[in-house]
Amino acid sequence: MYMGMVIDLKKCIGCHSCAVACKLNNNLPDGMWWNRILTKGGETMDTASGTYPDKLNLMHLPVNCQHCEDAPCVKACPVGASYKADDGTVQIDYDKCIGCRMCMAACPYDARSFNWKEPEYPVDHAVGEADAPKHQGHIVEKCTFCKNRRERGEVPACMELCLGRARYWGDLDDPESDAAKAMRGRKTMRLLEEKGTKPSVYYLL
Amino acid sequence: MKKTLAALIVLALVGGFSWLLQLVYGAGITNMNNFVPWGLYIVGFMIFTGVAAGSLMLAGAAWLFDSLAGYRPYTKIITFLGVFCGLVGAGLFIFVDLGNPQRGIYMLLSPNLSSPQVWDAGILSLYGLTGSLLMYKLWMVSQGKAVAADMKNISRLAIGAGLLVIVTSFAFVLLVSSPAWNNPGEPVSFLFAAVIAALAVLMLALSHLQKVAYCAVPEPLVSRMGYVASLLLALELIFLVGEACIGFYAPYGEEAETVFWQLTGKGAAFYWAEILAILMGCMALARSKVKAGSWLALLAVFLIKYNLLQSQQLNPLLPFAGPSVYNPPALGVYIPSLPEVGTALGIVAVACIMGIIGLAKFKSFFAPREEV
Secondary structure, X not given: OOEEEEEEOOOOOOOOHHHXXXXXXXXXXXXXXXXXXXEEOOOOOOOOEOOOOOOXXXXXXXXXXXXXXXXXXXXXXXXXXXXXXXXXXXEEOXXXXXXXXXXXXXXXXXXXXXXXXXXXXXXXXXXOOOOOOOOOOOOEEOOXXXXXXXXXXXXXXXXXXXXXXXXXXXXXXXXXXXHHHHHOOOOEEOOOHHHOOOOOEEXXX | OHHHHHHHHHHHHHHHHHHHHHHXXXXXXXXXXXXXXXXXXXXXXXXXXXXXXXXXXXXXXXXXXXXXXXXXXXXXXXXXXXXXXXXXXXXXXHHHHOOXXXXXXXXXXXOOOOOHHHHHHHHHHHHHXXXXXXXXXXXXXXXXXXXXXXXXXXXXXXXXXXXXXXXXXXXXXXXXXXXXXXXXXXXXXXXXXXXXXXXXXXXXXXXXXXXXXXOOOOHHHHHHHHHHHHHHHHHHHHHHHHHHHHHHHOOOOHHHHHHHHHHOOOOHHHXXXXXXXXXXXHXXXXXXXXXXXXXXXXXXXXXXXXXXXXXXXXXXXXXXXXXHHHOHHHOOOOXXXXXXXXXXXXXXXXXXXXXXXXXXXXXXXXXXXXXX
């Protein structure tokens, strides 16, 4: 079993719904985003590069933890708080994290976030899933591929609210999974593939 | 000396207060962030680790090579100041940097042996152990219970342990996420910087001890240390120029981005200050201007480490625009916050206080005599 995600860049409209769904469902503290939509184009979000009317380029790139097969963060963590789960995803044991941030330095995707203070929230009660991870101050957090939702047989939260239905999730080893079927006949890429991390997130071009 | 001690105590108290602020309000009061997870505290850690490593090598070399026998009477001071005070400084910098230092026990209970940080912990422990053994042997010599020939093995161990400072560079060098760090010259630069930092600290210390008549330290001995530091600074400069040339020759790609950021981009002020400090330190030490040269050398090492960190961290591999908290194009330079600076100065002060009080209290032990 090798769980992965496929994101169709032709369908992503950069609405950030997936990022907001992730933030809500996981009750993320202020200033923390596990999922972020980058703009491959101009110098600010949602702007194109190039000059009008020709050669304008704009593409939205959702980036979360890539749950790499050869995860540099897992190798780098001094206490084993970051580990590879049996389903191939990369998880963090919050109770072990010493907050050294070695994993953040090791991650080529800047996918990890540190709780620089005790978590604060915009409202005075938790939102999202009742079994969402409990956040702690001064530890590193990142996308879990919604481990708690998957354990209930549901798909990651970012998939549910995607307006363009751009995300697919499944066992990449199973040719009949949604993710595997989505990749069929399409050109794919993985981010920073030359680094040898073997990410589990594929982008359809 | 009393005035210096008083000033250092005030600095240490300021440092304690700054750290208290960090405990109460969180590490967010530093200017580290998710793009700059390592800042001033790691710079301090690298410098103090280098001082400990370089001091071990110098103390070992003094007993291993007869040409350096003139330094033998001072090796107790070198070991105490460089190794022990250096380790205290390094340890404190890591302590204030960790988000949950109380969980450090997991490094013993469930260490991940593939992590360079575990190797660092092992190496620093080795420095402490080697320094202790070395001090014990030096005491034996001073009591007439051992002679120079008995120091050969511990000297080899000290030099070997000091050389392991190269391995402490692996926390940076082995990261595929950081092409600017991921180069084989970086371990050598770490070794040079370690010896430069150790020599600079020890030159300042020995010159001061001579000045306050704690012990006689012949000026040529200190100058010789300066010439070595000067040479190593020159080699560091060659390394930096080489990196810049590589970036310019093929001006595309991740490494080139980092080079241009330093030479002509947002990091230029820091980079050229580094080059200037190296040049001026090199020239001052070559001309036996020990005090000025040592301070410039320390500034150069500080800027080498500072620029090492910020140049790569502020040039992420996915440089695309994003939401305000994750927007690489808006990244500037890293300037530590006041509490961060306060804590760092406090740690330096604590290491200095330990050195001053230790040397004063145990003068009969440290004061050099003609060692055999």
